Amino acid sequence: AAAFYNKVLGLETSAVPFPGGTYTCVNPAEGGEDAMFGGIVALADDPTEAKTGAYWLPYFEVPDTDATVARAEELGGRVRVPATDVTGVGRIARLADPYGARFAVIRSAPPQT
Structure with a gap:
């Protein structure tokens, strides 16, 4: 997903550990990490979510x-x-x-x- 959003929207990513996995932060390329506004968590890394497919x-x-x-x-x-x-x-x-x-x-x- 991170590669897709990088290619389509030019978003950069950085990783932050959280209990049970890694949170991939997304930010505009020109803003750097201080402009982080969202993120991506692999469903396999998120034990709290039902495995019903991707969602926001x-x-x-x-x-x-x-x-x-x-x-x-x-x-x-x-x-x-x-x-x-x-x-x-x-x-x-x-x-x-x-x-x-x-x-x-x-x-x-x-x-x-």
């Missing part, structure tokens, strides 16, 4: 991952992966809305200088 998992930046998880549960959502710290990336959680649509939330880590 949108991430929403939130001010407080834990508070957002709690609010989602209050409103009928489901926690698929509890809030977890990923070094150099931030605090993430995977959720589903009351109808089963999957999404994730993140409070990004401050840039390292």
Whole structure:
């Protein structure tokens, strides 16, 4: 997938380890890693996902991952992966809305200088 997006969109990649695998970050070639806006995880490396084929998992930046998880549960959502710290990336959680649509939330880590 990374090679495809590089050839079609000119995106560059970098790897970040996360519990259970590697997260391949994507960013515009001219922006460098500081412009990272998304990523790719091989389904085989992601034990939390059903092996139903490729899909997109949108991430929403939130001010407080834990508070957002709690609010989602209050409103009928489901926690698929509890809030977890990923070094150099931030605090993430995977959720589903009351109808089963999957999404994730993140409070990004401050840039390292």
